[in-house]
Amino acid sequence: MPKHFTKSLILVALLLLLATLSGCGRKGPLRPLGKPMPAAPPDLVLHQQGGRMLIEWTIPTRNQDGSELKNLEGFRVYRMDYDPAEDCPECRDTSILLQIVDLDYLLEADRSDDRLSIVDYEVEPATGYRYRVAPYTGSGRVGASASARRPFLPPPPAPGRVAGEGLDRLVRLSWEKPLPGPPLAELVGYHVYRRAPGAPFPPRPINIEPAAEPRYEDFEVQNDQPYRYGVRALYSIGGLRVESIAVEIGEIVPREGQ
Template sequence: MKVRYLVLIGFLLLTACGKKGPLVPPESFVPAPVSALSVEQKEGSFYVSWPAPSKDEGGRPVKDLAGFRVYRRPVLPSGQDCEECPTAYTLIKTVDLDYLQDVRFFNNRYVLADGDVTNGVTYQYKVISFKKDGTESSASNRARLTKVAAPPAPRLAATASATGVLLQWEIPPVSAGKVAGAYVYRRRGNDVGTLVLLTPAPVSDRQYEDLRLERGATYVYTVRAVVEVDGQLVEGAVSNEAQGKLAEPE
């Protein structure tokens, strides 16, 4: 009888325990770090951009992502620089995904314009994402850039024909780097939502003909000079606007 009682107790204990899987450490639920942080200069500002992490540290789809914290530090001369020092980085922006304010979401990337930068200074950025419960990811990759004097605004003119619009521009002398060309932008009328970059690479000539036009529509063009400084491309101030439309065939 005693043996049967012990067997019964053992059976009940086994069934009460149930089947348990491997333990999942809590840190595996935090967002994976941002891995494609980048920074570029346009006019006098730096544009810092990054994608949201799609997975958590455990490889599962990330849940309850609430926002990002963007940090910046000036890079000091060799021998003085200390990235790991507690005062090296300054929090410059907390991004709330429910209220982006002046942060834009474009082409699956968040874009922050940082205008508080000084010519000749190198800045380094990092981003940390956080969830609604406050848990944070580890820091992203670092992105750094040296602020330089941006090129001035070109002077732009447009000439229409029956087949397209010919744009021609002049670029004033630049104070830093060498001119690499110009980017050409176009929008349809006053609709800023149609603004597009027509030239993925800078146009080295001082002219560009737009042949991809719809008859009857009016287009507005601008250009920005691009200089190369120490291997980086820097976009300058925007030109005057020039309008153009297909001329009626004679």
Template structure:
């Protein structure tokens, strides 16, 4: 009788397991690691940027992404450096996607400006994402950069015509590094949210003609010089602002 009872219980357990399917480990719902973390120097700040993961660890569409933690550590001499030491990294920014504050979302990447840096020091970054339930991703790829003294701001001027605005700029004297060109930025009036980079690659000539304009709209322009310092591009301080709009035809 007891043997028969045990067989029935066993069959019931097998049937129940068949209905539920295989168990899914909780960690498989965690976000997949952030990829393509990068760092650039603009003026005296490092701009750390990364795309959001779209999948969880099991490859399913990621749900309930809540934010990121940005970690930074100084890179020490080889005989002292310790990537895995528990005190190596410091959290320099926790990003809450509901209240991102000074972290911007631009060109499908989150961008954090890290300004608490010392010239001559190399810094390394990593990012961890987390869901609303607190589950965390593994760490992203590492990105490192040496902090250098950035070039000072160039001087910018503008001349308006009936079909375009022509910008010209001059770098300040004593600029360090090898000149690469300049990036040109524009926004519509005072609306900072409309800021766009007009030149995907640095402009080698020290002038730029903007032909993509609407009549009656005032535009605000700035430029940043780009120099090569020890093989790394560095952007200068931002230039003065100039305003331009299409001149009325005579």
């Protein structure tokens, strides 16, 4: 049999085999099998608390394809400063890595149920800040990121001296009203923070709604346990909520019979 005829038969057989293989299964372009990527963290919120910025978000539980997120390891938080007068502060990205939040080692982060928060102290008045939070998995895959931005304003006036007394399963606080704030600053109320001695103040106040008057009664305490408190005045300035610095009071111990 001539060699060229043998080669022709082999070529025909190969073409038939390829045609058979291409007809098997689902038709269409081939897609690489990839692992699902984490969805963006929901509810990213920025709060100005005196001379610092509080960044908090919810831990995602799903991947971008809707499947369950099982191997989330932490988050990378990026920060970019911008001029609030710019028309398009997001047209350029000069973000820097601000912090890595490892879910197993929350050294500089606070967790309350499914909410995480960190504090940025390196902020300046009259400067805008954009924060971006990106989740990552144990295999190093980085998911979709969430971003939020707001200008940082000069801290408004804080309350005056805080006084308090410990009673039977009750701590009663009162304080002096702050001095008048800047133009367009409306005093909304007061946030009250509580901590144990030696521990930092939590990022969120103990009163769900701002106290309308300069006083507060805390019934969520135990007798013979020491507590420390801080009070911040809450303002609305140009549509933004801004807290003053915290005014603290020394240790208070509620006792039976008082």
